[in-house]
Amino acid sequence: MSSPESKNYVDATQLTYEQLKKVGKYLQKMIEVGGSDLHIKANAVVRARINGNIVQFGGGIFAKEDALTFAKEILKGRFAEFVEKKEIDFVYPFSETSRFRVNIFFQMDGVSAVFRTIPVKIPALDELNLPAVVKKFTKIERGLVLVTGVTGSGKSTTLASLINEINLTKKKHIITIEDPIEFVHKDKGCIINQRSVGQDTLSFGSALRAALREDPDIILVGEMRDQETINLALHAADTGHLVFSTLHTIDAKETINRIIAQFPTEEQNRIRLSLSGVIQGIVSQRLIPTVDGGRRAALEILVKTPTIEKLIMENRDYEIRETIEKGREHYKSQSFDQSILDLYNEGVISKEMALENATSAADLELRMSGLSDGQVSQNGDESKKNSVNVAASDDVFDLK
Numbered sequence: 492m493s494s495p496e497s498k499n500y501v502d503a504t505q506l507t508y509e510q511l512k513k514v515g516k517y518l519q520k521m522i523e524v525g526g527s528d529l530h531i532k533a534n535a536v537v538r539a540r541i542n543g544n545i546v547q548f549g550g551g552i553f554a555k556e557d558a559l560t561f562a563k564e565i566l567k568g569r570f571a572e573f574v575e576k577k578e579i580d581f582v583y584p585f586s587e588t589s590r591f592r593v594n595i596f597f598q599m600d601g602v603s604a605v606f607r608t609i610p611v612k613i614p615a616l617d618e619l620n621l622p623a624v625v626k627k628f629t630k631i632e633r634g635l636v637l638v639t640g641v642t643g644s645g646k647s648t649t650l651a652s653l654i655n656e657i658n659l660t661k662k663k664h665i666i667t668i669e670d671p672i673e674f675v676h677k678d679k680g681c682i683i684n685q686r687s688v689g690q691d692t693l694s695f696g697s698a699l700r701a702a703l704r705e706d707p708d709i710i711l712v713g714e715m716r717d718q719e720t721i722n723l724a725l726h727a728a729d730t731g732h733l734v735f736s737t738l739h740t741i742d743a744k745e746t747i748n749r750i751i752a753q754f755p756t757e758e759q760n761r762i763r764l765s766l767s768g769v770i771q772g773i774v775s776q777r778l779i780p781t782v783d784g785g786r787r788a789a790l791e792i793l794v795k796t797p798t799i800e801k802l803i804m805e806n807r808d809y810e811i812r813e814t815i816e817k818g819r820e821h822y823k824s825q826s827f828d829q830s831i832l833d834l835y836n837e838g839v840i841s842k843e844m845a846l847e848n849a850t851s852a853a854d855l856e857l858r859m860s861g862l863s864d865g866q867v868s869q870n871g872d873e874s875k876k877n878s879v880n881v882a883a884s885d886d887v888f889d890l891k
Contacts, residue, residue, distance in 0.1 A: 506560075510557050510560045511565055514565075517531075517537050517548060518585055521539045521541075521606075521608070524539075525541065525542075526548075528607050528643070529606040530545070530603070531605075531606075533553060533554070533557075533559070534552060534553070534558075535553060536551070542786060558601050558603070558604075566579065578594060578595065578596035580670065580689075581671055582672060587611075588611055591607060591609060592606075592673055593606050593607075609647075609673045613651045613652060613655045614652055615652065616652045616656050618652075620788070621790065622790065624822075625653075625790075625792065628653060628772050628774075629653055629656045631771050632731075632733060633728065633732060633733055633769075634769050634795075635725065635766075635769045635770050635771060636771050636772045636773075637736055637738060637746060637772070639737060639738045639739070639775045639776070640740075640777060641739060641741065642739065644776040644778050644788070647737075648674075650737065651676075654676060654709075654735070655676065657681060658678075658680055658681045659679055659680060661680055661681060663681045663682075664681065664705075664706055664708050665681050665682065665683045665684070665707065666685075666686065666698075666702045666705060666709070667685045668686050668688065668692065668710070668711065668712050669685065669686070669688065669713040670687065670689065670714070671687050684705075688713070695713070695714070695716065695720045699724065700723060703726075708733065710732055711736070712737075714736065714738070715736045715737070715750070721750055721754075721762075728769035740775070741777075742812070743793040743815065746773050746775070747811070767803035770795055772794055773793040774790055774791075775827070776789070777789045777848055779834065779845075779848050780844055781840055782838065789831045790827075791827045792823070792825050793811070793824060794818065796818060799811065799815075816828075828849050828850050831848060831855065
């Protein structure tokens with residue numbers, strides 16, 4: 492907490508807010524053209540990300556002193572905290588219809604800031620063009636569902652839509668733990684308590700521990716970023732709660748490996764056993780440029796079956812992708828390459844973009860030529876010959 496005696500104290504009455512007004516004009520322009528991120532950097536021109544590409548977004552240089560003044564104007568009483576920590580996250584309510592997740596940080600030339608657009612309206616799951624199986628994850632009573640992908644792949648939007656679907660169709664108590672809160676949920680069928688790390692709780696771990704004593708049915712954890720959070724999330728899922736969370740991983744196999752690798756070798760078997768028991772689904776996303784200049788999500792979807800549970804338990808993660816592909820007809824699971832091929836066949840993305848974003852461009856090109864998944868598998872790596880077929884008797888996760 493800063494005080495008038497602190498050298499980093501900011502007297503808000505002495506600020507003119509000229510730099511904040513300047514940035515506000517850039518934000519308005521970005522909203523108008525449908526951009527996703529605005530980049531402010533000391534001693535550089537302002538840039539924005541539009542349809543996935545960084546473009547110059549203004550004429551003049553944002554001077555070093557102006558960037559520092561801008562930080563004081565937008566942070567005010569939190570400026571001393573920013574100076575101490577060297578970076579800071581918060582949500583900026585720009586207007587009644589526009590909010591931004593903001594990270595301000597120091598870099599070698601001064602202050603930089605990135606504004607990420609947060610849609611005020613939470614899109615319905617049906618509006619996101621997601622496979623129907625994703626909605627089934629909202630009908631599960633207990634277990635762990637993960638949404639993964641790189642930064643900017645739409646994880647937060649998908650999670651918000653899943654929570655919104657539950658809010659519209661069930662009567663539950665939902666607790667979200669986020670850093671920071673992006674989408675704001677209103678109580679509808681459910682009670683929703685949203686907690687922001689740093690503002691409403693000290694950490695993901697402390698909020699998760701408390702959540703287990705707060706009569707939740709569903710817990711959303713913004714990110715499983717450390718051992719404590721992962722342990723508590725697995726425990727919550729194992730004790731009858733439905734837990735949603737995210738990881739910055741590219742697919743189901745890497746997600747499982749990342750979770751287990753967080754722990755010392757002597758604990759990994761325990762975590763693997765726990766994860767195999769509670770995991771209900773993994774939705775991994777990649778945003779791909781479309782032929783009409785937009786972007787569309789390709790999704791890998793792991794659906795829990797006895798076979799998937801066994802593969803995780805027995806450390807046979809290398810067989811997961813093929814098992815996902817073989818379960819498509821019966822369980823509606825799908826690999827990235829199956830999803831990308833669908834988008835290509837529908838004319839949504841070009842062949843170039845399809846191959847560039849494929850997990851295996853060679854296999855995908857064979858599929859494009861008309862070979863079936865079985866034929867592609869026979870032409871693939873010989874190391875796959877011991878892979879396990881999905882048994883027809885496998886049960887889809889319990890939707891009761």
